[in-house]
Amino acid sequence: MSHSDLIIGAFLDDPKRTLSGEALARRLGVSRTSVWKHIKALQEEGYRIEVLKGRGYRLKGLSARPIEREVKRGLLTERFGQRVFYYEKIGSTNDVVKELARRGEKEGTLVIAEEQLNGRGRLDRSWESPRGGVFMSLIMRPNLHPTELTRLILLSGVAVARAIKSLYGLDGRLKWPNDIFYEDKKLGGILSEMEGEAERVNFVVVGIGIDANCNVSVDIPTTSLKKETGREINIIKLVQEILKEVESLYEAFMKGSLAFLEEYKELSHTLGRDVKIVRLKDTIVGRAVDIDSNGALVLRLPDGSYEKV
Numbered sequence: 036m037s038h039s040d041l042i043i044g045a046f047l048d049d050p051k052r053t054l055s056g057e058a059l060a061r062r063l064g065v066s067r068t069s070v071w072k073h074i075k076a077l078q079e080e081g082y083r084i085e086v087l088k089g090r091g092y093r094l095k096g097l098s099a100r101p102i103e104r105e106v107k108r109g110l111l112t113e114r115f116g117q118r119v120f121y122y123e124k125i126g127s128t129n130d131v132v133k134e135l136a137r138r139g140e141k142e143g144t145l146v147i148a149e150e151q152l153n154g155r156g157r158l159d160r161s162w163e164s165p166r167g168g169v170f171m172s173l174i175m176r177p178n179l180h181p182t183e184l185t186r187l188i189l190l191s192g193v194a195v196a197r198a199i200k201s202l203y204g205l206d207g208r209l210k211w212p213n214d215i216f217y218e219d220k221k222l223g224g225i226l227s228e229m230e231g232e233a234e235r236v237n238f239v240v241v242g243i244g245i246d247a248n249c250n251v252s253v254d255i256p257t258t259s260l261k262k263e264t265g266r267e268i269n270i271i272k273l274v275q276e277i278l279k280e281v282e283s284l285y286e287a288f289m290k291g292s293l294a295f296l297e298e299y300k301e302l303s304h305t306l307g308r309d310v311k312i313v314r315l316k317d318t319i320v321g322r323a324v325d326i327d328s329n330g331a332l333v334l335r336l337p338d339g340s341y342e343k344v
């Protein structure tokens with residue numbers, strides 16, 4: 036535990052108490068100047084710490100930033116989010132997490148940023164990532180054949196939809212494979228990337244972006260959780276809830292359960308609609324009629340034939 040962790044721990048042991056610099060210095064085994072430096076650093080991390088002249092310090096509010104200490108406090112998972120890399124600003128959390136995965140970082144590792152300067156979306160699009168959004172990426176190391184990966188992608192969408200429902204009561208919808216919609220407006224998206232060989236997955240990166248407290252302007256209708264709920268979204272709580280749902284769905288899936296596919300179909304914004312699928316090499320149109328057990332979208336084409344995407 037770092038000194039800053041110990042100071043926050045001391046405040047939380049007795050939240051209403053004012054702690055003198057001397058008492059904190061004794062508890063940590065450091066000088067009062069050092070305590071003061073830590074207090075300043077904590078204030079910069081977003082903790083509201085009141086300085087009472089001649090008396091000491093009082094914690095008035097925890098940090099609302101998704102820093103490691105706050106993401107892990109009260110987190111109900113065993114794997115996902117137990118290791119956290121936080122950035123105030125970064126190019127893309129997917130790029131960072133991929134590099135970490137290549138270096139052997141373990142499954143469940145989370146990279147989270149308050150702002151992305153080079154956020155990436157599907158099909159080589161960019162992903163606007165201003166402050167107020169959720170930008171998080173996770174490492175998964177599933178024992179899967181690369182052809183089974185779509186299921187994992189769908190599973191992540193279900194986790195986000197569940198989190199939004201349980202925290203805010205909003206019925207999110209999933210546009211295949213996993214754009215997150217609310218009432219025909221885009222609320223977020225997921226970018227999954229994989230590294231491995233023909234027969235074996237080495238790791239999968241699942242990058243989730245949600246318009247929580249920010250508004251982005253893109254060429255389709257969008258909304259934010261703040262707009263839909265009418266209140267400021269606690270990003271830490273949202274991230275923790277997503278991690279919890281990812282973990283429970285992922286563990287069930289790794290034990291062989293495909294129950295999430297039925298849930299995915301119920302959440303689908305795509306089934307029953309005429310859709311245009313833009314692929315890297317071509318575009319096809321048809322009526323979305325099913326999602327098969329591998330997670331592929333089944334289209335009925337205008338000539339009556341079926342094609343799996």
Ligand code: BTN
Nearest residue numbers: 127154155156157224225242244
């Ligand atoms: C899409 O709908 O096109 C997918 C958007 C995915 C955005 C997230 S934000 C966190 C992670 N880092 C990125 O650069 N992209 C994903």
